[in-house]
Amino acid sequence: MSARLFYLLPVMLFAVVAGYFAWGLTDPDRDPNKVPSAMVGQPIPEMDLPPVEGLDLPGLSSADLKDGRATLVNFFASWCVPCRAEHPLLMALAEEGELRLVGVNYSDAPAAAVAFLDELGNPYELVGFDPRARTGIDFGVSGVPETFVVDAEGMIRYQEIGPLTDKILEERLRPIIEELGG
Numbered sequence: 001m002s003a004r005l006f007y008l009l010p011v012m013l014f015a016v017v018a019g020y021f022a023w024g025l026t027d028p029d030r031d032p033n034k035v036p037s038a039m040v041g042q043p044i045p046e047m048d049l050p051p052v053e054g055l056d057l058p059g060l061s062s063a064d065l066k067d068g069r070a071t072l073v074n075f076f077a078s079w080c081v082p083c084r085a086e087h088p089l090l091m092a093l094a095e096e097g098e099l100r101l102v103g104v105n106y107s108d109a110p111a112a113a114v115a116f117l118d119e120l121g122n123p124y125e126l127v128g129f130d131p132r133a134r135t136g137i138d139f140g141v142s143g144v145p146e147t148f149v150v151d152a153e154g155m156i157r158y159q160e161i162g163p164l165t166d167k168i169l170e171e172r173l174r175p176i177i178e179e180l181g182g
Contacts, residue, residue, distance in 0.1 A: 037159040038140060044073075044154045045138035049128025052105050054114040060102055060128030066154035070180040071100045072173075073148040074124070075136055077108040078116035080144045086163035087120045093169075094123035099149075099177050103127040106136050106144050149176050 044065050051059040065071055074090060076083040094101050103124040105113040110129060117127075130136055139148065142161060149158040158176050160168060 037156075037161075039148070039156045040159055042156055044148075044150055044156060045135065047128070047135045047138065049104065049130055049135060052113050052127050052129045053110040055110075055117065055122075055127055057122075057124065057127050060104065060126045062154065064102065064126055065150045066152075068152045069100050070152055070177070071102055071150045073102055073104065073139075073150055075104045075106045075130075075139070075141050075144050075146045076116075077106045077144045078112040079108065082163035083145045084116075084120065086145055086165070087123075089164050089166065089169060090123040091121050099180075100125055104135060105129050106141070107131065107133045149173065149180070151180055 044062055046062050048061045049059045051057060065073070072093065076087075090101060093099060101123045103126070105127055107130065113127075113129075117124075128135070133141070136146075139146075140159075145163050147160045147164055148156050151157050157180065158173070160172065164173070
């Protein structure tokens with residue numbers, strides 16, 4: 001009897017673990033595309049990024065994000081294919097003028113960033129250069145593109161991991177922009 005139980009124990013353990021995972025995958029309240037952010041509700045990290053050499057724009061500091069205006073902070077790189085895909089949406093947002101856009105050039109060569117923005121257009125008022133991704137790490141960036149909405153007092157109100165899409169803009173960003181008075 002105990003030998004039979006010994007052989008059934010791994011099968012029962014597997015069934016319990018498989019049931020737990022199946023429940024997690026079928027939970028109707030679970031959004032597999034939503035990654036919780038530890039930064040939402042937190043003040044922006046301290047930073048003082050130099051400008052991108054070759055761009056005629058100032059760099060980016062923490063003080064720039066605490067000046068009384070809501071701001072969209074976009075981490076981008078020229079080598080990032082999804083950054084290229086979301087760029088027309090950023091250009092359209094900049095044209096609307098409801099929200100200030102600033103960029104962080106993430107682990108990229110300055111000349112490549114300049115060429116990227118020359119080719120696709122520049123939606124940003126300020127662009128900081130983050131060559132070693134230190135600021136990205138402080139923000140909790142896991143890769144590019146990544147976008148944050150920062151309120152007028154410098155609190156992070158929203159984080160989007162991955163490229164922005166029309167659906168994300170309409171369903172997630174616009175309500176926050178409206179709430180912040182944009």
